[in-house]
Amino acid sequence: xxxxxxxxxxxxxxxxxxxxxxxxxxxxxxxxxxxxxxxxxxxxxxxxxxxxxxxxxxxxxxxxxxxxxxxxxxxxxxxxxxxxxxxxxxxxxxxxxxxxxxxxxxxxxxxxxxxxxxxxxxxxxxxxxxxxxxxxxxxxxxxxxxxxxxxxxxxxxxxxxxxxxxxxxxxxxxxxxxxxxxxxxxxxxxxxxxxxxxxxxxxxxxxxxxxxxxxxxxxxxxxxxxxxxxxxxxxxxxxxxxxxxxxxxxxxxxxxxxxxxxxxxxxxxxxxxxxxxxxxxxxxxxxxxxxxxxxxxxxxxxxxxxxxxxxxxxxxxxxxxxxxxxxxxxxxxxxxxxxxxxxxxxxxxxxxxxxxxxxxxxxxxxxxxxxxxxxxxxxxxxxxxxxxxxxxxxxxxxxxxxxxxxxxxxxxxxxxxxxxxxxxxxxxxxxxxxxxx
Ligand code: PLP
Numbered sequence: 001x002x003x004x005x006x007x008x009x010x011x012x013x014x015x016x017x018x019x020x021x022x023x024x025x026x027x028x029x030x031x032x033x034x035x036x037x038x039x040x041x042x043x044x045x046x047x048x049x050x051x052x053x054x055x056x057x058x059x060x061x062x063x064x065x066x067x068x069x070x071x072x073x074x075x076x077x078x079x080x081x082x083x084x085x086x087x088x089x090x091x092x093x094x095x096x097x098x099x100x101x102x103x104x105x106x107x108x109x110x111x112x113x114x115x116x117x118x119x120x121x122x123x124x125x126x127x128x129x130x131x132x133x134x135x136x137x138x139x140x141x142x143x144x145x146x147x148x149x150x151x152x153x154x155x156x157x158x159x160x161x162x163x164x165x166x167x168x169x170x171x172x173x174x175x176x177x178x179x180x181x182x183x184x185x186x187x188x189x190x191x192x193x194x195x196x197x198x199x200x201x202x203x204x205x206x207x208x209x210x211x212x213x214x215x216x217x218x219x220x221x222x223x224x225x226x227x228x229x230x231x232x233x234x235x236x237x238x239x240x241x242x243x244x245x246x247x248x249x250x251x252x253x254x255x256x257x258x259x260x261x262x263x264x265x266x267x268x269x270x271x272x273x274x275x276x277x278x279x280x281x282x283x284x285x286x287x288x289x290x291x292x293x294x295x296x297x298x299x300x301x302x303x304x305x306x307x308x309x310x311x312x313x314x315x316x317x318x319x320x321x322x323x324x325x326x327x328x329x330x331x332x333x334x335x336x337x338x339x340x341x342x343x344x345x346x347x348x349x350x351x352x353x354x355x356x357x358x359x360x361x362x363x364x365x366x367x368x369x370x371x372x373x374x375x376x377x378x379x380x381x382x383x384x385x386x387x388x389x390x391x392x393x394x395x396x397x398x399x400x401x402x403x404x405x406x407x408x409x410x411x412x413x414x415x416x417x418x419x420x421x422x423x424x425x426x427x428x429x430x431x432x433x434x435x436x437x
Contacts, residue, residue: 040067079317116251116276117145127212141222151176217262402429
């Protein structure tokens with residue numbers, strides 16, 4: 001039996017000084033205790049009780065190169081010795097912006113900021129300024145950060161109704177948190193995803209008011225669902241026809257599905273994309289990339305883009321080091337990560353069958369979502385919501401006991417440095433955890 005006593009004690013101490021005891025609300029959900037990390041090396045992480053885990057949380061996605069990657073660390077360290085931030089311009093930000101325009105097919109230009117939330121805020125602001133319209137279409141089950149104007153939550157009864165509906169009527173939208181301005185979401189139109197007819201009806205009905213459609217290209221935040229064939233292409237056609245800005249929120253998929261993100265992999269040309277997480281390999285940085293005419297609104301002074309630490313030298317060097325590592329051998333790392341993820345996913349499916357436990361794993365390359373459900377397929381938000389989250393959270397706790405760190409909601413990330421040993425340790429842990437359920 002592993003002990004989590006030190007982590008438990010540290011959480012109790014933290015609560016005296018640190019609001020909520022954790023630095024980001026999601027982190028308190030981990031069972032049997034939110035862990036305190038002391039170090040990470042490659043695909044493994046060590047906690048304050050001296051336990052070691054194979055890490056599939058990967059800091060909620062950014063650690064695409066694993067922990068303390070030598071090339072990355074050396075590069076960032078060198079940047080720090082020159083001074084961490086200047087509040088002035090430096091060549092690293094030009095170099096990063098240039099590299100991003102090379103690797104992201106939709107990017108004529110980029111703007112740098114600090115987090116995915118900020119990148120989404122900027123993308124929406126650009127879209128509103130560009131179109132002179134104010135409404136934004138977003139989809140059930142997608143997450144676009146926690147800023148007031150986009151952060152929503154949905155009652156499960158609504159989810160059941162709307163998951164199957166193709167109605168173009170705006171939904172009643174509930175705020176995502178206490179303290180959110182009651183008016184913050186009045187410009188949001190909330191629709192079911194992967195429903196081209198519903199999307200077309202809503203866009204045509206409200207076309208003169210809609211500035212942007214924002215969508216994750218793969219619904220990574222709720223079930224890792226792939227877009228139906230032709231769905232994102234249809235979104236692109238409709239938005240182009242109706243003068244609406246199409247924003248793909250690639251905060252998860254950017255750099256993760258390919259160096260060119262999901263839009264590069266799927267051959268799409270959205271007007272704007274937001275990227276974050278893997279971009280900085282664990283250092284805070286994000287970007288909005290896309291069409292010149294839209295990003296030029298910043299230079300023209302129409303749109304303000306601010307941030308004390310935007311484009312700082314540590315963050316830009318982290319992103320450049322990440323691009324360098326991911327570009328090696330013609331991007332062979334993506335094939336490797338996908339193969340590793342395939343082996344784990346196939347292994348999990350076989351173990352679910354062996355233990356007679358109904359479950360589904362939805363995969364998009366090196367990211368996948370495991371859930372316990374009686375559904376035959378999980379292809380929309382309504383079926384996603386039928387999964388047994390309590391059982392999964394219990395499973396995640398048993399995985400910790402067995403030496404594997406997985407996020408308690410079911411989303412797994414595989415890094416460039418997860419190898420054969422990790423796959424076999426992980427499948428042994430899954431076997432044990434499923435047996436103990
Ligand atoms: N957009 C997507 C698709 C995300 O998954 C996230 C975070 O998980 C965000 C935006 C917000 O990013 P951040 O947590 O860096 O603010």
